[in-house]
Amino acid sequence: MGQDDKRRRILDAAVTVFARSGFYTSKVADVAREAGVADGTIYLYFKNKEDLLIQVFMDTMERVLHRQDEALAGCVDPIEQLRRFITVHFEVAGSSPALAEVITVELRQSAKFMRATEMKPFGRYLGIIARIVAEGQEKGVFRRDIQPRFVARALFGMLDELALEWATSEQEQEMTDLRGQAVSVVLGGLLGTQEHSGQR
């Protein structure tokens, strides 16, 4: 087994263990047992339990950022871009309920204790949405009275909550169904008229 394979296996084991027992009550030894390696082997690849969680996050973000870049490449229609973004988000979440749970639950708890530099990929992820919205506004496709950064955060919160519900439920609802409704509501909001904005 190559070094990369072993690192990968340990990361996958960490996801399983964190999702099952929660990050704080999990032990590095539990991850080692799940991965079928000696405790000491973990420390060849990772500094400690916190580092394991950070690397799970970094690894997932790298994958999802790469997939978003691929999905959006060559697409210039802002509506289609948003549709693709939401699709990829749900595909990644749907590929592993345990991973979705670790990212949406355990990471949120730990995020405030992480250094800002470690959260940078999250900022890049929000940046993709904000850029799509800003371009759509420039092209006159989306209404202009909503801040792109607001839409990015609001859309992320929505997708994150839906992924969490999906991951922790019996998954009776189809991911594609959730995706269709999410696309529909978000586009409705961005294409909508400005008459209902704010206070009245």
Added chain:
Amino acid sequence: MGQDDKRRRILDAAVTVFARSGFYTSKVADVAREAGVADGTIYLYFKNKEDLLIQVFMDTMERVLHRQDEALAGCVDPIEQLRRFITVHFEVAGSSPALAEVITVELRQSAKFMRATEMKPFGRYLGIIARIVAEGQEKGVFRRDIQPRFVARALFGMLDELALEWATSEQEQEMTDLRGQAVSVVLGGLLGTQEHSGQR
């Protein structure tokens, strides 16, 4: 100091401590010190640290459910109902950044370990949104191709994320500004046409 005052003071201290150090690394003794009571006093009111977190949640939910009921009483216009719901949500979150942080971060981590009965107030909260949407659909005000339960979860995720951002940031952005944009996007989505829904 009456019994209710002391219980209240311990709950407020728990919010401060959990927001500062995180639920899992906090100790009951830290909460006692913050509240200015003996460790043993906490156990007159609460079973253990988990019970403290559950009671913070129950107490907050009771307050926010009561305020939502009051805000929505006598209001029959679904658009105005949604507007009021979002306003109250942000008012409660904005009244205490520490409380918003505990509810959005610490509780999410603990939710999967709580018994379903303890999460019931959350279901009631989602139920308020779902009912507003369903009534709006019956009245022909909101489009009918979106499930009320989906809107409830999506809207909650959005508000939760925005409250989290607000609570953990420098709070440079006005809560009222966030509120206006949230109302605008959500209503846009619910009032929007159906042509952009789902796959194409």
